[in-house]
Structures are given as C-alpha cells and as structure tokens.
Amino acid sequence: xxxxxxxxxxxxxxxxxxxxxxxxxxxxxxxxxxxxxxxxxxxxxxxxxxxxxxxxxxxxxxxxxxxxxxxxxxxxxxxxxxxxxxxxxxxxxxxxxxxxxxxxxxxxxxxxxxxxxxxxxxxxxxxxxxxxxxxxxxxxxxxxxxxxxxxxxxxxxxxxxxxxxxxxxxxxxxxxxxxxxxxxxxxxxxxxxxxxxxxxxxxxxxxxxxxxxxxxxxxxxxxxxxxxxxxxxxxxxxxxxxxxxxxxxxxxxxxxxxxxxxxxxxxxxxxxxxxxxxxxxxxxxxxxxxxxxxxxxxxxxxxxxxxxxxxxxxxxxxxxxxxxxxxxxxxxxxxxxxxxxxxxxxxxxxxxxxxxxxxxxxxxxxxxxxxxxxxxxxxxxxxxxxxxxxxxxxxxxxxxxxxxxxxxxxxxxxxxxxxxxxxxxxxxxxxxxxxxxxxxxxxxxxxxxxxxxxxxxxxxxxxxxxxxxxxxxxxxxxxxxxxxxxxxxxxxxxxxxxxxxxxxxxxxxxxxxxxxxxxxxxxxxxxxxxxxxxxxxxxxxxxxxxxxxxxxxxxxxxxxxxxxxxxxxxxxxxxxxxxxxxxxxxxxxxxxxxxxxxxxxxxxxxxxxxxxxxxxxxxxxxxxxxxxxxxxxxxxxxxxxxxxxxxxxxxxxxxxxxxxxxxxxxxxxxxxxxxxxxxxxxxxxxxxxxxxxxxxxxxxxxxxxxxxxxxxxxxxxx
Amino acid sequence: xxxxxxxxxxxxxxxxxxxxxxxxxxxxxxxxxxxxxxxxxxxxxxxxxxxxxxxxxxxxxxxxxxxxxxxxxxxxxxxxxxxxxxxxxxxxxxxxxxxxxxxxx
Numbered sequence: 001x002x003x004x005x006x007x008x009x010x011x012x013x014x015x016x017x018x019x020x021x022x023x024x025x026x027x028x029x030x031x032x033x034x035x036x037x038x039x040x041x042x043x044x045x046x047x048x049x050x051x052x053x054x055x056x057x058x059x060x061x062x063x064x065x066x067x068x069x070x071x072x073x074x075x076x077x078x079x080x081x082x083x084x085x086x087x088x089x090x091x092x093x094x095x096x097x098x099x100x101x102x103x104x105x106x107x108x109x110x111x112x113x114x115x116x117x118x119x120x121x122x123x124x125x126x127x128x129x130x131x132x133x134x135x136x137x138x139x140x141x142x143x144x145x146x147x148x149x150x151x152x153x154x155x156x157x158x159x160x161x162x163x164x165x166x167x168x169x170x171x172x173x174x175x176x177x178x179x180x181x182x183x184x185x186x187x188x189x190x191x192x193x194x195x196x197x198x199x200x201x202x203x204x205x206x207x208x209x210x211x212x213x214x215x216x217x218x219x220x221x222x223x224x225x226x227x228x229x230x231x232x233x234x235x236x237x238x239x240x241x242x243x244x245x246x247x248x249x250x251x252x253x254x255x256x257x258x259x260x261x262x263x264x265x266x267x268x269x270x271x272x273x274x275x276x277x278x279x280x281x282x283x284x285x286x287x288x289x290x291x292x293x294x295x296x297x298x299x300x301x302x303x304x305x306x307x308x309x310x311x312x313x314x315x316x317x318x319x320x321x322x323x324x325x326x327x328x329x330x331x332x333x334x335x336x337x338x339x340x341x342x343x344x345x346x347x348x349x350x351x352x353x354x355x356x357x358x359x360x361x362x363x364x365x366x367x368x369x370x371x372x373x374x375x376x377x378x379x380x381x382x383x384x385x386x387x388x389x390x391x392x393x394x395x396x397x398x399x400x401x402x403x404x405x406x407x408x409x410x411x412x413x414x415x416x417x418x419x420x421x422x423x424x425x426x427x428x429x430x431x432x433x434x435x436x437x438x439x440x441x442x443x444x445x446x447x448x449x450x451x452x453x454x455x456x457x458x459x460x461x462x463x464x465x466x467x468x469x470x471x472x473x474x475x476x477x478x479x480x481x482x483x484x485x486x487x488x489x490x491x492x493x494x495x496x497x498x499x500x501x502x503x504x505x506x507x508x509x510x511x512x513x514x515x516x517x518x519x520x521x522x523x524x525x526x527x528x529x530x531x532x533x534x535x536x537x538x539x540x541x542x543x544x545x546x547x548x549x550x551x552x553x554x555x556x557x558x559x560x561x562x563x564x565x566x567x568x569x570x571x572x573x574x575x576x577x578x579x580x581x582x583x584x585x586x587x588x589x590x591x592x593x594x595x596x597x598x599x600x601x602x603x604x605x606x607x608x609x610x611x612x613x614x615x616x617x618x619x620x621x622x623x624x625x626x627x628x629x630x631x632x633x634x635x636x637x638x639x640x641x642x643x644x645x646x647x648x649x650x651x652x653x654x655x656x657x658x659x660x661x662x663x664x665x666x667x668x669x670x671x672x673x674x675x676x677x678x679x680x681x682x683x684x685x686x687x688x689x690x691x692x693x694x695x696x697x698x699x700x701x702x703x704x705x706x707x708x709x710x711x712x713x714x715x716x717x718x
Numbered sequence: 719x720x721x722x723x724x725x726x727x728x729x730x731x732x733x734x735x736x737x738x739x740x741x742x743x744x745x746x747x748x749x750x751x752x753x754x755x756x757x758x759x760x761x762x763x764x765x766x767x768x769x770x771x772x773x774x775x776x777x778x779x780x781x782x783x784x785x786x787x788x789x790x791x792x793x794x795x796x797x798x799x800x801x802x803x804x805x806x807x808x809x810x811x812x813x814x815x816x817x818x819x820x821x822x823x
Contacts, residue, residue, distance in 0.1 A: 045800050
C-alpha cells in the first residue's frame with residue numbers, strides 16, 4: 001500500500017517536477033553552448049540533449065496519463081469530470097497562446113539580433129584594422145628581409161666550420177629570434193636562437209621552397225605558437241650547384257605590436273567564424289526556444305491539470321456526496337470547509353444533509369406508522385364478513401378484502417388498479433354487481449345503498465351494497481353483505497317452526513283418527529250388508545292409508561327441522577358412492593354410468609347423512625327421467641381448487657326435461673317441487689346436508705339436454 | 719592508434735590565421751604548430767600524411783596488431799555548430815579502422 005502511494009506521488013509530483021527542472025537546465029546548457037560554451041563540457045552535449053528529450057517524453061507521458069484518467073472519468077460520469085475538462089480547456093486556452101506569441105516574437109528578435117552582429121561598418125572596420133596590421137607587418141618584413149640579405153651576403157663562401165660562429169654573431173646584430181643555415185638536403189648546418197622557445201627551427205617545406213625558387217626569396221609572417229613572427233628565407237650565394245645553402249631568419253614583431261596584432265587577428269577570426277556560423281547559430285537558438293516553448297506549454301498544461309484538480313476536487317466531492325444523499329446515504333464525508341465561497345457551499349450542504357437526514361428519518365417513521373395502520377386496516381378488512389372494495393378518485397380498484405372475493409367468487413387481487421369496466425370485461429358474470437356500483441360511482445353521492453341479486457358459480461346471492469365517498473375526494477368505498485345466508489337462515493328457521501308445529505299440531509290427531517277408523521271397521525264391517533260393508537271397508541282403508549301418508553309427511557318435516565347431530569369422520573367418497581350406486585345398478589329402467597375422478601377423495605362427513613343426500617339426488621334424477629324412452633343417469637366426481645380451498649364435486653346428471661324456467665334458489669327450499677308425487681323436501685334436505693358439511697349444492701341445465709346437480713364438499717386435508 | 723588494447727588518442731586542430739593568411743595544423747593540447755600552409759588546399763593535402771608522436775610503449779617495442787582510426791571530434795566544433803552537427807550526417811565523419819601487424823624491434 002505504501003509502495004503504491006509512493007508510486008502515485010512519484011508519478012504525479014516528482015516525475016513532472018524533475019522533468020521540468022531537467023528541461024530548464026538543458027535549455028540553459030544548450031543556450032550556453034550555442035554562444036561559445038565550455039568546451040570541456042561539450043562531450044556531454046548529446047547526453048544533455050538526450051536527457052532533455054527524455055524529460056519532454058516524461059512530461060508528455062504524465063500529461064497523457066492525466067488525459068487518459070480524465071477520459072475514463074468522463075466515460076463513467078465521475079463527479080465533476082466535465083467541470084474539470086471545461087476548466088482545463090479554459091486554462092490551456094489562457095496559457096498557451098501567450099506562450100506561443102512570445103515564442104514567435106523571441107524567434108524574430110533573436111534572428112534580428114544575430115543579423116545586427118554582422119553589419120557592414122563593423123566588418124569594414126575589422127578589415128581595415130587587419131589591413132593596417134598587415135601593412136605594419138609588411139614594413140617589418142621588408143626590414144627583416146634587408147637585414148637577412150646582408151647576413152646572407154656575409155655567409156657567402158664560408159666553410160661549414162665557420163658558419164656557426166658567424167651565425168652566433170649575426171643573430172645578435174639582427175635582433176632575430178632564430179637564425180639557421182640549411183644545407184642542400186635541408187640539413188641544419190648552423191643555428192642560433194635568442195629565445196629558448198625556438199630552439200627547434202621550423203624546416204622549409206615544399207611550398208616554401210617552391211616560392212623561393214620562383215621568387216628567389218621567401219618572406220612571410222607566420223604564427224609560431226602564440227607568437228606572430230616574420231620568417232625570411234634566402235639563398236646564400238657562392239656555393240656550388242647541388243650544394244646550395246639557405247638562410248632562415250625568424251623575427252618577432254616589436255613588443256608593443258604583439259598584443260595589438262593578436263587582438264586584431266582574434267577579433268577578425270571570431271567575426272568571420274560567427275559570420276560563417278550565423279545560420280547554425282540561428283538554428284541552435286530556434287531549437288532552444290522550441291525546447292523552452294515545449295517546456296512552457298507542457299508545464300502550462302500540467303499546471304492546468306493541477307489547478308483544475310485543486311479547484312474541482314471539493315466540487316467533485318460535493319457532487320459525490322450529493323449523489324450519495326440522493327441514494328439515501330447521509331454519512332458520506334465532505335471536504336473540509338475553507339473560508340471562501342466554496343467553504344460556505346460545503347457548510348450549507350452539510351446543514352442541508354443533516355436536515356434531509358432528519359426529514360428522511362421522520363418520513364421513514366411516518367411511513368412505518370402508515371404501514372402499521374395499513375396492516376391494521378388490512379387485518380380488520382380481512383376479518384370482516386362483509387365485502388369491502390376501495391376505489392381511487394379515477395375509479396380504479398385499490399383495495400379488495402377476502403370476503404369480497406369469497407362473496408363474488410373471483411380473485412380480485414388480479415384486478416388491482418383496474419377500472420370497473422375492465423373488471424366487468426374480465427368477469428362478465430359480475431355484471432349484476434358492477435353496473436349498479438358503476439352507476440352509483442358516477443352519481444358521486446356521498447352515501448347510498450342498494451340490494452342486489454347476482455349469479456355466481458356457487459349460486460344466486462342476495463347482496464346489500466352500501467357505498468360512500470371518502471373524505472378529501474380520495475375515492476370511494478363500497479361495502480356489501482351477503483344476505484343470502486341471512487335470508488336462508490330466516491327461511492330455515494321459519495320452515496323449522498312450520499315443521500315443529502306440523503309435528504305438534506298435525507301428527508298428534510292422526511293416530512286417534514287412524515285408531516277410530518280401524519275400530520269402526522272392526523265393529524261394523526261384519527254387521528252391515530255387503531254393499532255397505534264394502535263402502536265402509538273402502539272408506540276406512542282410505543282413511544288409514546291417508547293418515548299413514550300424512551304421518552310419513554309429518555315425519556319427513558320433523559327430520560328436516562331436527563337440529564343436526566352429526567358424527568363426522570374421514571370417508572372415502574368413491575367407496576361410499578359405489579356402495580350407494582350398487583343399489584341402483586340392477587334397476588332395468590335406467591342406464592347408470594360412473595365417471596369418477598382419479599384417486600380416492602377423502603371428505604369429513606356423517607356417512608348416514610351423506611348417504612341420504614346421495615339417495616335424494618338419485619331419486620330426484622330417477623323421477624326426472626321417469627317418462628324418457630332411454631333414461632340415463634350419470635354420476636361423476638371431480639376435484640378442484642377454488643375460493644382458497646380444495647373441493648370435490650359430486651355431479652348427478654340426467655337426460656330428463658331439464659330444470660324448469662323459473663328454477664332458482666327457492667327450489668332448494670322445502671315444499672317446492674315440480675313433481676306430482678314429491679314432498680318438496682328432497683332437494684331441501686340435500687342442501688341442508690351440504691351446508692351441514694360446509695359445502696353447497698347447485699343445479700344447472702346441461703348443454704346436451706337434461707339437468708345436473710352438483711354437490712360440492714370440502715376435501716379432507718391429508 | 720591502439721597497441722595491446724592501450725588506446726592512444728591524438729588530436730589535431732585546423733585553424734586559419736587571417737593576419738598572416740596561414741592555415742595551421744596545431745596540437746590543441748600543447749599549442750604547438752605542426753604544419754603551416756598558405757592555402758587551404760595545401761592544408762587538406764597535407765592531412766594525407768601526418769607524423770604524430772606516440773607516448774608510452776612504442777609499437778617498436780611491442781608485438782601484435784596495431785589499429786588506427788580517424789574521426790571528427792564534434793564536441794570540439796564551435797558552440798553554434800554542435801547542435802546542428804548532432805543531426806547533420808555530413809558532420810558524422812569517422813574512418814574505417816585500419817589494422818596491421820607489428821613486431822618487436
């Protein structure tokens with residue numbers, strides 16, 4: 001981790017700073033070299049240049065890295081990335097043009113300055129000074145040549161042995177630096193020197209000898225070390241051909257002329273050198289200025305990055321904090337607040353965050369409380385026996401409790417958010433409920449009530465529908481009770497009372513009537529004439545049989561009215577069904593078919609009562625198909641899941657004339673029958689038994705003719 | 719010149735003296751004039767044959783192979799020429815190496 005941090009610091013801070021410093025030093029070094037420079041350091045010139053290029057590359061890489069990071073930040077929409085880009089562009093636009101302008105002016109200024117070094121008067125002055133020096137030297141040269149020719153004449157015909165002595169004498173007379181006599185093969189025959197620096201005389205080269213042979217003499221000024229000397233070479237006469245001698249004399253210029261001639265020569269040399277190097281000098285300066293330009297531009301861009309980062313960093317952290325607050329996180333650290341406007345912004349943001357956090361906590365608390373109340377309300381609604389529907393102001397369903405689904409026989413959770421028209425399209429059987437409800441909603445009455453009768457899968461239901469507008473124009477609520485059960489209970493109670501009264505008021509006199517008729521028959525039948533006896537016998541027989549029939553009817557009413565005393569246990573429905581159907585299997589009048597579901601449905605029931613219900617349904621079917629040519633009775637079972645529970649339907653169908661047109665719920669009430677011989681209690685007892693077991697019974701006409709009665713019983717949970 | 723991997727480096731400076739109109743071959747370290755010419759053509763011609771003294775072990779005293787190479791020392795150029803000389807191939811002058819066997823004398 002520490003290494004990584006060090007690497008980041010090196011890459012972001014140290015490397016750019018070192019690169020800038022290296023470029024600066026390199027530029028200074030190059031500038032120094034261009035104007036003369038230190039020759040001792042000239043060997044490092046390529047290294048300095050290479051180092052400068054390396055520093056440039058490092059700066060470019062550092063900038064490239066920052067640009068790449070900025071691009072990545074822009075791609076992932078990092079906080080303040082776009083602001084950084086904008087600020088960076090502004091800073092670069094502010095910094096770079098002046099630098100480029102200064103570069104252009106500096107280049108022109110340098111070119112102009114270098115050109116001014118080479119003006120004509122200066123050049124002419126230098127040429128004049130050089131010419132004057134040459135004239136002076138020429139005069140000295142003529143004098144030296146004359147003096148040397150005198151010595152040469154003195155040395156004519158002198159033997160080699162005498163030469164050295166004469167040369168030693170002559171050098172003092174001539175005031176020469178050196179005097180030397182060469183033989184024909186440039187062998188030194190005699191030499192003398194007045195200056196220890198010139199003990200080794202320069203030998204005449206081919207060019208000198210050529211000029212000597214052409215002109216007969218050689219006189220010229222020549223640099224000797226750091227001294228400018230006059231060199232005179234003459235032939236010594238009086239020698240044999242092929243054995244000629246040369247006299248060479250070196251003369252120093254007068255002492256006061258030496259520095260002057262040296263100065264003139266140096267100035268002229270430097271001027272001519274500069275003139276020759278003018279193009280190179282300009283090129284060198286242009287290169288150095290380009291280095292400085294690049295340094296300035298790159299440094300400006302780098303500095304712009306730094307400035308932009310410093311300025312934008314707090315804004316970026318504020319943006320990140322804003323996003324965090326937007327996402328519901330209030331613990332994002334904020335940058336330390338400074339004393340400027342940014343600090344004011346940070347403090348204001350912090351205060352706003354605290355207020356938001358408090359408001360958020362309050363809102364969460366309120367939402368929790370609302371949720372609790374909603375839960376409480378839902379619990380209450382779910383436990384109401386009345387159905388409750390809630391609609392918003394646009395008429396869309398928002399709330400439906402379980403009782404509403406049970407009463408209406410549909411799953412209203414799928415209708416949440418839908419309008420009444422959509423609900424009606426989905427469940428057309430609810431038209432009798434939806435239409436009056438929609439009508440009342442359109443009327444926008446504060447309160448209303450209406451009794452409705454609707455047909456559901458479980459039969460006809462009588463509903464008491466009440467509605468009210470919610471406060472604040474928030475919507476409407478509809479509450480409806482299933483009066484079917486209440487009405488049925490009332491009617492059952494009434495029928496029970498009737499049965500009880502019948503049992504009490506009707507059944508009691510029947511036995512005395514029967515006994516009285518039998519006594520009349522026994523006492524008078526033997527005593528009466530045959531015609532009267534026959535009449536009496538028929539009359540008493542009728543009385544006894546009708547009283548018996550009345551007793552049967554009264555007993556049936558008694559059975560219907562008796563409170564249920566069930567003894568329930570799990571019963572295999574198919575086994576019970578087979579047991580009952582076997583009794584009818586041998587009946588040649590009908591064709592009995594079975595279509596039972598797979599498996600063995602278990603129901604918790606009183607076997608005796610259930611068997612009675614089955615008999616009643618079969619008897620009802622037998623009576624219905626009594627006059628058909630090919631009477632058929634079909635018994636089927638099927639299991640299903642409905643109204644939140646598992647059920648088994650026992651279907652008894654026939655191919656009789658079908659249900660009467662006015663068949664309805666009342667046909668399951670006592671003393672309602674379409675048959676001449678019926679007591680009117682068969683279906684009522686079936687219905688009573690079904691309800692005693694938590695089930696129901698309903699009837700319908702079949703599409704292919706006939707009627708079917710469906711006894712629905714709850715399945716026993718395994 | 720290299721003898722037994724001990725390099726000996728000799729430098730020669732070409733210099734023009736405007737007052738005397740002479741072209742000189744000088745030893746820049748000692749300032750000693752090696753040759754003096756009246757024309758630049760003569761100086762360039764004189765460069766073909768140079769007699770340079772050898773310090774240390776003379777090739778006459780050692781046996782083996784000697785190698786010699788001549789090149790332009792760009793760092794000795796005048797300051798304004800140094801930077802362009804780095805990029806200008808015409809200033810990159812260096813001869814091939816010449817080698818020959820030598821025997822102990």
